Amino acid sequence: MLSLLLLIPLVGALALALWPGNPSPGRMRTVALVVLGLQLIWSLLVLLRFDTGISGMQLQESFVWVGSIGLDYRLGVDGLSMPLVLINCALTLVSAICTRDINQRPRIYFALLLVISGAVNGAFLAENLLLFFLFYELELIPLWFLISIWGGANRAYAATKFLIFTAVSGMLILGAFLGLALLTGGVDFSLTPVTSERLAMGGQLVLLGALLVGFGIKVPLFPFHNWLPDAHTQASTPVSVLLAGVLLKLGTYGLLRFCMGLFPEAWALLAPGLAIWAAVSVLFGSLAAIAQQDMKRMVAYSSVGHMGYILLAAAAATPVALLGAVFQMVSHGLISALLFLLVGIVYRKTGTRDLSVLHGLLNPERGLPFTGTLMILGVMASAGMPGMAGFISEFMVFRGSITAFPLATLLSMVGSGLTAVYFLLLVNRAFFGRLAVTPATDAVEDGRLDVRLAAVAPRETIPAMGLAFAVVAIGLLPSGLGKLSEAASTSMAQLPALVAAMQLAALHPWGVG
């Protein structure tokens, strides 16, 4: 059943690549939409079959692929990966829907989009470390193409930077996985937690360190975030949606599944330091976002900040915090995708994302009032306004972490407050005041300029409306998602070794951090 989540997009990609003749971009898009629609429907069928009472992997599928090197084809889904698979299927569909003006090599574009979707599904579902790594790398090259072919003016620089950072991330992860085999003397690449009986703490710390940096680049966490703002700025809107909404989640998923799941003892030892790292990342992301003039860079830096909450929750590793981490992954996926979609609409209509140029876009008849309304909803959700997805996830993260790491949690809360600061700056500059899309020269003269922006067609905002609806729905009815992930997050927090190590760590001087 799970294999189809990989097969549908990958076979779809193959079909697109081999489609006979010279089909129009519209035809390619329709085919991609049909394939992604099927994938989403199939993921919903998986959800129906999913038993929320089971904490471990379910709906498992496996066969030995290359047994001699420990590469098994083992797929399974649990409460951690199920929501991420759903969000991947939904957001890839959204990004295909909002791809409208691809005239350059549409066949390859949509095929790559499908490959990414299938690879990400594979990474979330893989129950074998090497299999995960294969899918993790498989998603990298198509994304590099998507940025370097269909990106902005400076796309070559951004794409190369992305490639270098993420390739290093991949190498570190592969190194850690192979190191695990080497140090434990076996070819077991299953998800079994490594205890000190199998591997000494020193070895665990080295391997965990490599994984932390590897996934820290992907998340990204400060100071490995450098590639993200450039990649977002140069990527087209659908690619940004995919990047922020889905691909960053591979990093946080890796933190929870592999760093914490494989090395619970070493994780518990490092947890206080990780919490401080999370707080630094949150504060850095937020402060950097305040300083941005480009709307897209601002949203990108907000991602750096908001991904920090997940590391904080993972460091605290309480059931509430881990459930909060799952919520944060889903809500950040939806909210940042929504914000990137809206910034994309603003860019398409005005030709700029510069906050020193844009003003008054909420103008009722000549501006982009509905886009502005959704933007205000999006930034409120991102700032953690109650009633929307951002609030419930941040609340759970903070509630679950405050007892374990009060200082780091309080600093992260400051970061949450700063989210309101930079997003209100964005809304105030770009959406309030007199409509303007040119640099200010003279207040009187500028006040006389007649601005003639093209109207936003209703169909252009349909994907954003869908995401906004989901953001509010999760905020008002969080129990559905909660039920889906509760068993898994509770069992992760109760990994016996982790609990024991946590108790030990409480005696450690860092434990008060």
Next chain:
Amino acid sequence: MPIISAELVHAGGRPAALELEQQLLSGQTLLSESADHLIEVVDVLKSYGEVLDAYSINLIFQAEQQFLLPFPLFKYLDGDKNPAKIWRHLIHDRINFEYAEYCMKAMLWHGTGGLDAYLDSDAFAANCAAIIRRKTRIDPLLALLNPLFRGFLPELIRTAATTHALGQFWRVMSDLFIDLAEAEADGRVGSIDAVVEFIKDGLVAAAANPITYGVEVDGEHFWVLPPEAGLTFLVDVAVPYVEAVFLRGMPFLGTVSFNAQAQQISPDQAQFAYGALFADPLPSMGAGIPPSLLMQDMFRHLPERLHQWYRERTRGEGDVRVKICMSFQKSMFCVTNAAIRGTFPQPLNSSEPAAQAANRAYAAAWASRLATARTDCLD
């Protein structure tokens, strides 16, 4: 690919004061001659005429029938209280009479010209005293309020007087604008110059119309603006109206800072420049922009020819109220042009040096005020 922002903005030319002065003295129109301008001005004035008709009827109804009523709940219904009309009012299928009141308040507040002088005179105070005496005899609430707040009822009567005077002014203007549309339809008016001339003739013809206002209180008739006050249409109402609504106006909420320390609004009321000739049409339909009400009312009465003209431009119906506002501003420049033409102190073709100097001074005074107006719409 994104559109380049330079294509998204349009800037009109701004004539200097001297150029405007020359245009006024040489009898040229401020608004340039074009077929598009003619359609815009004539049709927008036609819809304005229909709206003014409703405003005028309601203002006169309010001043006469709702006079000193403590709770005038049905003041916008023109005395017709049938449930269907109340329902249409509640679902906002109606004319926005609030805008008429807004203009009345602008006139009352800026208070220039003969009407305002009369409202501050002893004769008016005596009329008020007589009315209040009679009214407080039959209205216990006003009987209680009047001794507590001596200035309250006279101020309400001033408001009612301004309301009635504006109603009378708009009666004339409404008929004039609808006549203009008929004249254009049957070919008598075919250019912007002819439009200005038509309006000028209408204003001059009505110039000496008396402005009077009387009320019935407890079966007795009282004059508020008696015939012997000698108030006339042009000098005592039209000119103050132009000063208050076309020129000075009031700043719209949200477009300038109302914080005194920001010093964005002049402390001298005479220096205000927020009127119809100065206002920015772009924020129309935004919160805090009262002329949006007028634009909506005119939209409901838009002639098909202009409606079609708007449909073919920019966002079609999506930004129609902003476009109506732009056309309206052009038409108000034409009305101002007509008013200036009609009020030159000496004939424009006079060869007398003294007469020419007087006309020049008059034109220069207007041109210096108009030079900072939204003349960019005149191209």
